[in-house]
Amino acid sequence: MTDVEIHTGDIRLDQFLKRAGEVPSGGAVKGLVAAGRITRNNVLETARRRKLVPGDIVAVEGGGTYRVASV
Template sequence: MSSDVAEFPLLSGDEFVELYKVLKVQGLVDGGGAAKHVISEGLVKVNNDVDTRKRKKCVVGDVIEFNGERIKIVASV
């Protein structure tokens, strides 16, 4: 696994982003359906724990891991 952590800034005014959208927007899967599938299969971790909730609300500070990639949710600038 890479030690690099990509950042995913929340949109201004947003308090959270749904887990499947992070995977989709970051280009780690081909689309929303694929994101929901890998999440339901238990292939995605949030803060080091497997999470199978497709619409889990990810907030600032959460770290998502999938397929050797790590993404940290950050506040928008």
């Protein structure tokens, strides 16, 4: 699991996965969500613009697992 630091109180899922280096653009997250390849806190994610807060854990099937960390 990799910690990804954010400098705000929350961050959108698409922005977070870009920051983590998992996707080249926020738009790429749309396809991952549609394919059911992303979970947040072990629950299938259905919205690419979902707000994440520190402590949330995001996993991408076939990719990495990341924890939202505050600075």
